[in-house]
Amino acid sequence: MDFYLNALGSVLSAAPLLAMVGATLLGVFIGALPGLNPVMAIALLLPLTYSMDPLVALGMVAGIYNGSMYGGAIPAILLRIPGTPASIATTFDGFPMADKGEAAKALKIACWSSAVGGIASALALMTMGPLLARVTLFFGPAEYFWIAIFGMASVGVMVGSDPVKGVMAAVLGLLIGTIGIDNLSGQARFTFDQTWLLGGLDLIVVLVGLYALPPVLQLAEKCDLKGLSADQLKLTNVPFAPGEKRGLIPTWLRSSGIGIGVGILPGAGGNIAAFLSYNAARNASDDPDSFGRGNPQGVAAAECGNNADNAASMIPALSLGIPGNVVAALVLSALTIHGLQPGPQLFHQNPVLVGGFMMEMLITSILIFALGGAVATRVFAQFQRLPGVLLVPSILILMCVGVYVINGRPVDLWVMLAAGIAGYFLEKVNVPLAPIILGMILGPMAEQSVRRALLISRGDATELLTRPISALLAVMTILVIVWPVAKAMRRRKRQRQS
Template sequence: MEFYTNALAHVLSFGPLTAMIGATLLGVFIGALPGLNPVMAIALLLPLTYSMDPLVALAMVAGIYNGSMYGGAIPAILLRIPGTPASIATTFDGFPMADKGEAAKALKIASWSSAVGGIASAIALMTVGPLLARVTLFFGPAEYFWIAIFGMASVGVMVGSDPVKGIMAAVLGLLIGTLGIDNLSGQARFTFGQTWLLGGLDLIVVLVGLYALPPVLQLAEKTDLKGLSAAQLKLTNVPFKPGEVRGLIPTWIRASGIGIGVGILPGAGGNIAAFLSYNAAKNASDDPSSFGKGNPQGVAAAECGNNADNAASMIPALSLGIPGNVVAALVLSALTIHGLQPGPQLFHQNPVLVGGFMMEMLLTSVLIFALGGAVATRVFAQFQRLPGVLLVPSILILMCVGVYVINGRPVDLWVMLAAGLAGYFLEKVNVPLAPIILGMILGPMAEQSVRRALLISRGDATELLTRPISAALALATLLVIAWPIAKAMRRRRGTKAA
């Protein structure tokens, strides 16, 4: 408890507190604009945090993350356009409620549900994270090798509809991670005589290109010249029926548990948590046929589930150095920017920073209760009237400035452009982008760990499997890869029989 008490004193100081309030409002605004997403926003923000205090920088990340995940519900309910991928399930019942004149009620439920899911997720991070960090103190190079392989395999298989494409994307990230000087031998690899490649490709530059540019190009394709009219945004208050709010509590409990479980799995994401929570609420309902026709339980389940994924995805990131999703990877990048090494030692070397970030995830979720339902919803709903044609050049300028600030090199702008175009075309052929980034992060970790393990064992590769934890992680990796292959073979066999 002293761990969090000390951290709370720092978090409630002027800088972090102001950053949390401002970033939460900014996050709701970002989520409310279709085409923008938390990954893009945080990727653009990171280069600007170099000169900030780490606790202030992480407060901004926490606020934008939690705020934007709720903000995505605003266009999902009002326009049937998900503001973020995680708010797709919110459209199922949110838009029918708005169609019946219950838009304000749906937005209020979305706000409360997002806050409940975020708070439950932050509590899980605060309780499970330190315990997992203690376990990882027993890990050596062999264990870290298998953790990295397991993370890449999990993300490659779980993200996207085609496990083969996911693994190919992870391998691509692995190859990109080999560029530059080898840390163990000091040899330059795949630099082609270019001095700017000696340090490898900057992760933040690639992140901004891969995740910020494709949505901008997609927004430009739509050539939206006019936004929503004022009449279409009229929000009428509809009172809740007696016991209606109390009836949402079982849905919140169920969706929070599902979201936390999904968040801990590397690469699963809030959209999966939202769909699973929605299906669980529908299956548990006495009237499943009402789902999809404006049932408030559907909005509550989807929003609570996708927000319960937020802080839970940080559990493997902070404890093991394995990001649970792309935002967690950005958080790891933010820590690295400020000279901090993610992993179990982080809890011992920087307890105030880690505990403070956990408290910030909790407090920004509480802020959604205070700011989301009342101020943010009514104000930021008006931004649905902003035409997309104005957003594209504004975002491009921010991207270019943010990327140039990182290293002050014009070549980074070309790297961002190349990564963005690659991401745009990869999305067109349904190749997931998350495994590329996680391959860049986990690839060097896997390579260095296996080489250290072999140096310690004097070249005996069996040492990678003789320790109990290593053997268990190797088996888990094998099962993760084998499971979709077995499912595909069984499906093919069933098709032939039919």
């Protein structure tokens, strides 16, 4: 408890509070506009946080993340267009409710469900994160090496539809992470006599390129010249019917548990949590045939499940340095920007910062209750009247300004452009982008840890496997790679035979 009481005063000061309120509203707006997503917004935000207090920067990240996950329900319900990938399951019953004239009710259920899932997830982070960090005090260089390898392997095979492509993406990120001066030997690697490469490729520049530019290019492809009309967005607030909230409680509890469990798994994501929660709600229902036809339980399950994934994905990120999803990887990048090393030592070296960020995830989830419903039904839904062609140049300008201010180097703009074009075409061939970033983050950690372990053991490589925790992590790494690959091979074999 002292861990959080020490951070409470810092979190409740004026600057972090204003950052959380403004970022939560901004997140709802981002989620409400199809084509924008929290990953893009946070990637654009990170270059601007260099001069900010870390708690202010992380409060903005938390607000955008939680706000946008709810905001994605707005176009999912009104247009049957998911604002975020995690909102796909919300369309199943949200749009039929809107089609029956119950759009305001569906949005209110989505708002409450998102807040409940986010609060449950934040409480799980606050209780499980410090406990996991204490266990990792027994870790040495060998254990950190296997943690990094396990993180890259698990995300590589779990993200995307093809495990082989995921592993290839992780290896690509690992190779990119080797560019620059080797920290142990001082040798320059893959710099091609270019002095600007001595420090390696800037993680934030690559992040902005990979995650912000491809959606902008896709938005430009659609060439949306018209938005929705005002008549399509006439919404009025409606109260819950007597006993309606009580009837949603079992769904909220079930979906929160599923979302938290999925969030802890590296690479799973809110879309998986939403689908699993939706299916669980349907299986538990006395009238499963009503799902897909405007059942409020379906909206509640999907929104509660995808928001319960949010803070839970930070548990392995903050405790082990293994991001549970792409946003968690961006949070690790934000910590790195401010000179902090993600992982177990973070809890001991910067307890106020870690405890403060956990509380910010909780506070921004609570803010959805206060801000989400009224703002969504009366204000941010109206932003869907904006044509997509107006968003493209605005986002491009923000990207260029944000990247340039990082180092003040024009070459970073070319790196961003190259990363963005590469990301655009990689997505076209279904290569996931998350493993590339995670390879850049975890690759140097794996390399330095294994070399330190070998120095300590005087070159005896068996030391990497003789310690119990190292052996367990090695077995888990092998299983997480072999099992999905074997399943994919069997599936392809059956397809060829049929």
